[in-house]
Amino acid sequence: MSAPASVAILAGAVLSALAGVGLLRLRTPFGRLHAAGKASPAAFLLVASGAAIETGWAGAARLLAAAGGLLLTVPVGVHLLFRAVHRVGATEQLSRDDLSRKDHNQ
Amino acid sequence: MVVTVALACFAAAAACALVRLVIGPTLADRVAALDVALISLMCAIATGAAARRSVVELDLLVVIAAVAFTATIAASRFIEHERGDRSDREATR
Numbered sequence: 001m002s003a004p005a006s007v008a009i010l011a012g013a014v015l016s017a018l019a020g021v022g023l024l025r026l027r028t029p030f031g032r033l034h035a036a037g038k039a040s041p042a043a044f045l046l047v048a049s050g051a052a053i054e055t056g057w058a059g060a061a062r063l064l065a066a067a068g069g070l071l072l073t074v075p076v077g078v079h080l081l082f083r084a085v086h087r088v089g090a091t092e093q094l095s096r097d098d099l100s101r102k103d104h105n106q
Numbered sequence: 107m108v109v110t111v112a113l114a115c116f117a118a119a120a121a122c123a124l125v126r127l128v129i130g131p132t133l134a135d136r137v138a139a140l141d142v143a144l145i146s147l148m149c150a151i152a153t154g155a156a157a158r159r160s161v162v163e164l165d166l167l168v169v170i171a172a173v174a175f176t177a178t179i180a181a182s183r184f185i186e187h188e189r190g191d192r193s194d195r196e197a198t199r
Contacts (some may be wrong), residue, residue, distance in 0.1 A: 013115035020119030028175040036138035051156035062164035069171035077178030084185035
């Protein structure tokens with residue numbers, strides 16, 4: 001495996017492991033969704049760029065489609081989860097809650 | 107060597123996500139844990155394809171990326187829908 005592909009895949013692997021650790025260790029549901037929704041698509045983007053170097057144009061096209069779809073859908077899905085958790089009322093652990101204060105949650 | 111280390115990191119992330127899937131405590135945590143486990147699996151598939159310079163299994167990644175978010179959206183709609191009834195709300199926490 002070439003050096004740039006190795007670096008990209010290892011960086012993605014470290015970021016993916018950090019997403020798992022954040023999902024396990026953070027204390028509030030909002031913090032855990034934050035770790036899950038941002039780090040893991042970024043990790044897949046790094047791994048896909050490394051794999052695209054190795055697999056050539058045919059693989060790069062498929063990886064681009066997968067990474068684009070993931071980058072479009074995962075933040076949206078996690079945002080909906082954020083909103084659902086907020087509406088159900090897991091806000092007692094927050095030190096500040098601008099979403100309730102401005103009454104945007106109706 | 108690189109592939110082994112990367113696959114170990116993906117396995118560690120998936121293991122953390124599965125622990126969070128078991129211990130909860132809210133339904134949203136479990137859904138997010140399934141997302142992280144699935145993306146770790148996608149990363150592992152991409153790494154395996156890069157190691158073997160094979161294109162065949164990359165079609166799988168496209169399908170997973172196109173389908174995976176529907177479960178997240180369905181679960182979030184479910185959590186919001188159940189907020190009115192207190193007994194059901196306790197069941198979804």
